[in-house]
Amino acid sequence: MITDASGRIVAEMQGDQVQRIPHQELAPGAYFISLLQNQEVVTVLKVVK
Known part of the structure; x- marks a missing residue:
């Protein structure tokens, strides 16, 4: 699984x-x-808004 910065599964x-x-x-x-x-993971975009 992939989680966001707060640990929520996304x-x-x-x-x-x-x-x-x-x-x-x-x-x-x-x-x-x-x-x-x-x-393979090639891009990781972080939501900053």
């Missing part, structure tokens, strides 16, 4: 895919993970 593995768990609002500190086809 994504989880579904087989070989990462599926984001939707929230009503993404809190500051939440992360978005971009993956290549080989499942």
Whole structure:
């Protein structure tokens, strides 16, 4: 699983895919993970608003 800065689960593995768990609002500190086809993490964006 992937958590944001507060430890809230924001994504989880579904087989070989990462599926984001939707929230009503993404809190500051939440992360978005971009993956290549080989499942390597290539981009991590942090919400700062």
